[in-house]
Amino acid sequence: xxxxxxxxxxxxxxxxxxxxxxxxxxxxxxxxxxxxxxxxxxxxxxxxxxxxxxxxxxxxxxxxxxxxxxxxxxxxxxxxxxxxxxxxxxxxxxxxxxxxxxxxxxxxxxxxxxxxxxxxxxxxxxxxxxxxxxxxxxxxxxxxxxxxxxxxxxxxxxxxxxxxxxxxxxxxxxxxxxxxxxxxxxxxxxxxxxxxxxxxxxxxxxxxxxxxxxxxxxxxxxxxxxxxxxxxxxxxxxxxxxxxxxxxxxxxxxxxxxxxxxxxxxxxxxxxxxxxxxxxxxxxxxxxxxxxxxxxxxxxxxxxxxxxxxxxxxxxxxxxxxxxxxxxxxxxxxxxxxxxxxxxxxxxxxxxxxxxxxxxxxxxxxxxxxxxxxxxxxxxxxxxxxxxxxxxxxxxxxxxxxxxxxxxxxxxxxxxxxxxxxxxxxxxxxxxxxxxxxxxxxxxxxxxxxxxxxxxxxxxxxxxxxxxxxxxxxxxxxxxxxxxxxxxxxxxxxxxxxxxxxxxxxxxxxxxxxxxxxxxxxxxxxxxxxxxxxxxxxxxxxxxxxxxxxxxxxxxxxxxxxxxxxxxxxxxxxxxxxxxxxxxxxxxxxxxxx
Amino acid sequence: xxxxxxxxxxxxxxxxxxxxxxxxxxxxxxxxxxxxxxxxxxxxxxxxxxxxxxxxxxxxxxxxxxxxxxxxxxxxxxxxxxxxxxxxxxxxxxxxxxxxxxxxxxxxxxxxxxxxxxxxxxxxxxxxxxxxxxxxxxxxxxxxxxxxxxxxxxxxxxxxxxxxxxxxxxxxxxxxxxxxxxxxxxxxxxxxxxxxxxxxxxxxxxxxxxxxxxxxxxxxxxxxxxxxxxxxxxxxxxxxxxxxxxxxxxxxxxxxxxxxxxxxxxxxxxxxxxxxxxxxxxxxxxxxxxxxxxxxxxxxxxxxxxxxxxxxxxxxxxxxxxxxxxxxxxxxxxxxx
Numbered sequence: 001x002x003x004x005x006x007x008x009x010x011x012x013x014x015x016x017x018x019x020x021x022x023x024x025x026x027x028x029x030x031x032x033x034x035x036x037x038x039x040x041x042x043x044x045x046x047x048x049x050x051x052x053x054x055x056x057x058x059x060x061x062x063x064x065x066x067x068x069x070x071x072x073x074x075x076x077x078x079x080x081x082x083x084x085x086x087x088x089x090x091x092x093x094x095x096x097x098x099x100x101x102x103x104x105x106x107x108x109x110x111x112x113x114x115x116x117x118x119x120x121x122x123x124x125x126x127x128x129x130x131x132x133x134x135x136x137x138x139x140x141x142x143x144x145x146x147x148x149x150x151x152x153x154x155x156x157x158x159x160x161x162x163x164x165x166x167x168x169x170x171x172x173x174x175x176x177x178x179x180x181x182x183x184x185x186x187x188x189x190x191x192x193x194x195x196x197x198x199x200x201x202x203x204x205x206x207x208x209x210x211x212x213x214x215x216x217x218x219x220x221x222x223x224x225x226x227x228x229x230x231x232x233x234x235x236x237x238x239x240x241x242x243x244x245x246x247x248x249x250x251x252x253x254x255x256x257x258x259x260x261x262x263x264x265x266x267x268x269x270x271x272x273x274x275x276x277x278x279x280x281x282x283x284x285x286x287x288x289x290x291x292x293x294x295x296x297x298x299x300x301x302x303x304x305x306x307x308x309x310x311x312x313x314x315x316x317x318x319x320x321x322x323x324x325x326x327x328x329x330x331x332x333x334x335x336x337x338x339x340x341x342x343x344x345x346x347x348x349x350x351x352x353x354x355x356x357x358x359x360x361x362x363x364x365x366x367x368x369x370x371x372x373x374x375x376x377x378x379x380x381x382x383x384x385x386x387x388x389x390x391x392x393x394x395x396x397x398x399x400x401x402x403x404x405x406x407x408x409x410x411x412x413x414x415x416x417x418x419x420x421x422x423x424x425x426x427x428x429x430x431x432x433x434x435x436x437x438x439x440x441x442x443x444x445x446x447x448x449x450x451x452x453x454x455x456x457x458x459x460x461x462x463x464x465x466x467x468x469x470x471x472x473x474x475x476x477x478x479x480x481x482x483x484x485x486x487x488x489x490x491x492x493x494x495x496x497x498x499x500x501x502x503x504x505x506x507x508x509x510x511x512x513x514x515x516x517x518x519x520x521x522x523x524x525x526x527x528x529x530x531x532x533x534x535x536x537x538x539x540x541x542x543x544x545x546x547x548x549x550x551x552x553x554x555x556x557x558x559x560x561x562x563x564x565x566x567x568x569x570x571x572x573x574x575x576x577x578x579x580x581x582x583x584x585x586x587x588x589x590x591x592x593x594x
Numbered sequence: 595x596x597x598x599x600x601x602x603x604x605x606x607x608x609x610x611x612x613x614x615x616x617x618x619x620x621x622x623x624x625x626x627x628x629x630x631x632x633x634x635x636x637x638x639x640x641x642x643x644x645x646x647x648x649x650x651x652x653x654x655x656x657x658x659x660x661x662x663x664x665x666x667x668x669x670x671x672x673x674x675x676x677x678x679x680x681x682x683x684x685x686x687x688x689x690x691x692x693x694x695x696x697x698x699x700x701x702x703x704x705x706x707x708x709x710x711x712x713x714x715x716x717x718x719x720x721x722x723x724x725x726x727x728x729x730x731x732x733x734x735x736x737x738x739x740x741x742x743x744x745x746x747x748x749x750x751x752x753x754x755x756x757x758x759x760x761x762x763x764x765x766x767x768x769x770x771x772x773x774x775x776x777x778x779x780x781x782x783x784x785x786x787x788x789x790x791x792x793x794x795x796x797x798x799x800x801x802x803x804x805x806x807x808x809x810x811x812x813x814x815x816x817x818x819x820x821x822x823x824x825x826x827x828x829x830x831x832x833x834x835x836x837x838x839x840x841x842x843x844x845x846x847x848x849x850x851x852x853x854x855x856x857x858x859x860x861x862x863x864x865x866x867x868x869x870x871x872x873x874x875x876x877x878x879x880x881x882x883x884x885x886x887x888x889x890x891x892x893x894x895x896x897x898x899x900x901x902x903x904x905x906x907x908x909x910x911x912x913x914x915x916x917x918x919x920x921x922x923x924x925x926x927x928x929x930x931x
Binding site: 095117 | 825826830831832833835837838841849923924925926
């Protein structure tokens with residue numbers, strides 16, 4: 001490290017004025033970044049990692065201010081600089097890449113023009129009167145194919161990964177000295193994540209830039225950073241070289257984070273903090289022994305052997321059987337309503353897009369099946385069709401011996417059979433009615449389809465369900481915004497199991513949660529499955545999570561199943577090239593302490 | 595683009611047919627009897643019956659409707675019983691008066707409301723934000739006839755700055771030859787600058803009255819929409835790349851915030867066009883609003899039907915214009931066209 005770091009944050013405290021008084025989001029934080037160094041800031045939501053970076057750029061929103069400490073950037077005191085000095089700094093000396101790239105770009109401005117806005121702001125006018133050549137060059141640098149065409153594209157015409165490349169081009173257009181990447185790959189597919197991260201590293205290394213990588217993903221930080229700063233609740237708890245921190249984490253919080261990260265060679269129980277490894281509920285369950293570690297446990301619990309199953313009777317047929325399921329969407333712009341109506345143009349060959357292209361699979365009683373693939377591969381469409389929220393174009397969906405694929409969605413919602421398939425949604429916040437209390441949300445399916453009548457009986461059932469999912473009963477009268485992410489996830493799960501379903505479809509139930517909360521929720525799901533004998537269809541892009549929770553896994557790509565089989569086979573010894581590609585793209589955190 | 599316009603116009607046809615049917619039935623369902631009104635209070639029953647027969651009101655409803663639509667197809671909106679003039683001609687004379695007033699009112703309103711809304715959004719909690727809130731609340735809570743009367747009292751009666759609120763033009767000037775029907779434009783075309791000044795001075799007070807009323811929705815919508823956009827991720831990106839505040843607010847925030855504002859504008863415009871009856875009354879403005887209300891009171895079917903139909907057509911055209919504007923501003927809308 002150089003004697004004088006490029007960025008030196010000393011004793012930084014950031015305060016936010018809220019209705020409930022002053023909140024210190026960041027307290028006494030020290031971070032320094034040397035020239036050409038890559039520093040990771042790791043922490044869970046609310047740890048203050050983003051606020052720290054906003055303070056460095058001085059783009060805190062109106063309510064926030066730097067209360068104490070100093071931020072020195074190559075000799076400039078950021079705290080004391082005037083606004084116009086800061087403007088010269090931003091984009092030219094320090095620039096930033098954000099989470100959710102599509103939202104980070106102006107939706108109604110051509111991406112080329114957006115890059116030029118930055119160039120025009122910081123570079124001499126003479127250099128940017130070249131009819132977009134500089135911007136096209138910037139797009140070329142981030143390896144966007146056909147940059148000359150993309151110059152005229154709007155963000156909505158580009159994929160998420162492509163948008164992130166544009167954001168990177170925007171950030172690097174003026175050759176800054178420091179790049180702050182705030183969760184740059186969250187929400188992107190693993191393969192895209194790898195491509196984007198490799199691109200960032202390559203570009204910054206080539207220009208000998210310094211980088212701050214803000215992430216919640218320990219594996220990502222370990223793979224790409226020289227040094228790692230771990231933050232918890234607005235404080236830095238540990239700073240060390242990344243090799244050291246993963247080999248010998250000093251702080252209890254770092255250890256907890258590392259334990260909770262799903263990875264190879266551990267079981268679900270291993271994710272929980274040491275003091276909490278006992279089951280979450282009194283029911284004696286087969287502790288979530290991971291098939292990869294304890295292959296013998298597999299036969300006891302579920303599906304490897306179709307003859308041995310919990311429950312016992314009428315097991316000759318699978319619970320869910322999907323045959324040659326197809327979902328087609330008309331391509332955009334093809335065959336407008338008017339031309340169909342008036343038939344002026346003879347309908348040219350109908351352009352359709354097959355989101356799901358003739359897939360067949362089965363789920364047995366008490367089995368959990370993972371459905372993995374990148375965004376757009378049709379996994380969500382499949383789950384929506386099984387749930388009868390979407391109509392299939394063709395194919396059969398047999399549930400418990402009945403063809404539910406032929407039932408109209410409207411009438412399906414009222415059938416008693418409907419109560420046996422339930423769903424847990426991706427975003428625990430968005431999937432709860434903000435005006436319903438937790439109790440009301442849990443009671444909702446019971447009131448629609450259940451047989452419990454009367455306030456007290458309903459309340460008792462809600463409390464029972466809350467206890468089952470580990471939600472403190474006194475939280476039942478709270479509204480979603482008064483609950484934490486993990487608590488909301490529990491409400492969503494309680495709602496799904498309220499009617500004793502046979503099949504629960506879990507659509508990325510933990511994607512929006514912090515790793516430590518995810519660990520708890522995954523364990524809860526595992527326990528519930530075993531005590532209630534449910535089957536899961538677990539839709540996810542996180543292969544590590546699928547490996548832990550699922551007996552079998554189905555890998556989808558472009559609407560087709562490329563590989564399916566027992567988890568340890570598919571993920572341990574993948575046959576298909578695509579599965580291998582997915583697996584190698586996961587940044588592997590170093591092996592944990594045991 | 596052209597296919598989109600054609601498509602929209604085609605889709606408007608069913609709703610226009612609906613408007614024709616509903617207004618026809620509604621006017622027939624009204625309690626008044628036009629024949630009795632037309633015959634006058636002293637008429638005998640025979641006289642009323644005779645008039646009714648002459649007007650065709652004794653025929654079955656369906657036959658009346660067929661005749662009405664047949665006339666409509668030839669551009670004949672019927673004849674007003676009270677004035678004896680063809681409805682189409684009267685609407686043609688009066689619509690520009692209303693449109694000129696409404697448009698100017700809207701322009702004044704936009705010129706004040708949008709900057710006010712933008713400034714209020716960029717400085718929430720500041721004095722300009724409070725000014726915005728007070729102005730809009732006051733504007734929307736005072737009825738237009740009241741603000742109109744206050745303005746007349748103040749600027750005509752007390753200060754004498756404004757001319758007498760008696761129509762579109764001072765009595766000393768003659769109306770310019772009709773080109774657009776808008777006096778401000780026609781006087782300029784005729785190079786009659788004296789008449790232009792007169793027309794403008796007649797217009798100012800009623801236009802300001804309308805503007806004060808329509809200020810509120812536009813300013814509030816601008817403020818809310820700007821606040822939402824200013825909090826969005828891409829504005830943060832723009833700030834983080836060091837763009838100047840002017841660039842951030844105008845190119846990044848304002849253009850995105852325009853969409854809901856334009857929707858509000860179209861609603862305010864169509865609302866004002868029909869509903870500024872009170873302003874037209876206060877300023878003796880020869881517009882279509884007062885025409886329709888007078889006809890309604892007299893159970894005079896033809897003008898009412900003509901008015902409603904005109905408004906419906908205006909509304910369709912306005913919505914089309916808004917959709918085109920949307921497409922110009924937002925590329926995502928263009929795709930669906």
